[in-house]
Ligand code: SF4
């Protein structure tokens with residue numbers, strides 16, 4: 278059996294550009310006709326669940342492996358502190374301290390310890406919660422307070438999606454903002470990335486960084502302009518000059534902010550948002566989904 282899905286990531290160079298607005302409304306809108314999966318990978322601050330109220334399906338505690346110091350076996354040789362690239366294991370006098378939040382679970386210290394004094398043990402880093410909302414399956418991953426490593430939880434979430442949701446063709450991933458490691462982890466499996474931005478100097482600055490990142494990753498991508506009409510047209514000029522598709526624009530409208538602030542799905546209340554979503558879906562169908570489905574057929 279061929280398990281091929283169409284994975285679409287929704288990302289932005291900075292927070293506050295409308296990533297949650299687009300992810301939740303797009304997922305709910307598509308799921309009115311087709312079964313859809315929405316995954317909130319903004320694990321440090323997931324908030325799609327403010328808008329998607331589904332029935333709880335399952336809660337899973339997520340663990341990463343970290344070393345635990347066994348004083349009785351340690352000779353204080355210093356191999357572990359020398360080999361940890363992340364400064365997560367430090368010698369303090371006659372003690373070896375492990376900083377769980379900094380540990381990347383690379384196993385180096387544990388494997389290089391000559392006396393086996395750093396066995397790897399599970400450490401809880403967060404939780405994944407799965408919901409069902411009519412035709413929409415929704416997964417939220419949340420990092421525990423104090424945990425600093427988003428990437429292992431994002432990888433665990435991808436794993437869960439592959440294990441339990443491979444039968445859902447269309448999968449949407451709400452990514453963390455920015456251009457650092459969590460975004461790379463969140464978009465690594467994506468067939469297409471939607472970069473959402475706003476027509477302001479800050480929006481353009483961060484869009485350029487996001488575009489640079491996507492080009493380095495060789496990911497196909499397009500741009501959605503949120504709050505269109507609010508600022509200037511520099512984002513549009515930039516996309517034109519860089520031959521980047523502007524897939525749709527969501528107009529600036531105070532009604533959108535009003536409904537959004539009440540935790541409502543906006544496309545049901547503001548026709549211009551529904552129009553923008555339709556334009557986006559048609560673009561995805563014509564340029565991404567149909568081509569991918571043809572590719573899947575050809576593989577059979
Ligand atoms: S490598 Fe092992 S034995 Fe050496 S200091 Fe670290 S924990 Fe102790």
Ligand code: SF4
Pocket residue numbers: 343344360361362363364365366375379380381382383384385386387
């Ligand atoms: S597992 Fe890797 S990152 Fe974690 S403390 Fe050991 S060497 Fe450092």
